Amino acid sequence: MRTCLGCKKAKSKDKLLRLILNTKGELEPDFKLNKGGRGAYVCKDNPECMKLALEKKVFTHVYKRENIKIIEFFQNSGSSGSRSC
Ligand SMILES: [Zn+2]
Numbered sequence: 001m002r003t004c005l006g007c008k009k010a011k012s013k014d015k016l017l018r019l020i021l022n023t024k025g026e027l028e029p030d031f032k033l034n035k036g037g038r039g040a041y042v043c044k045d046n047p048e049c050m051k052l053a054l055e056k057k058v059f060t061h062v063y064k065r066e067n068i069k070i071i072e073f074f075q076n077s078g079s080s081g082s083r084s085c
Pocket residue numbers: 004005006007008009042043046049
């Protein structure tokens with residue numbers, strides 16, 4: 001069991017999305033669970049958890065690092081500034 005950083009509920013791994021901090025300092029989804037490094041987990045099916053985790057800056061605490069960039073992967077979260085490539 002892992003804990004979602006958004007809603008703080010413990011769930012099995014397959015219900016959670018694993019995120020890792022890549023070498024560029026960007027938070028990146030690890031869909032295949034084959035990337036190294038420290039994993040952070042949020043609910044796969046709930047973009048709100050990701051948002052909540054960002055608002056609370058939990059990733060800053062987890063990785064002890066400021067200015068973590070997020071690779072946009074919850075594209076359906078309704079922001080107008082969607083860009084492609
Ligand atoms: Zn959650």
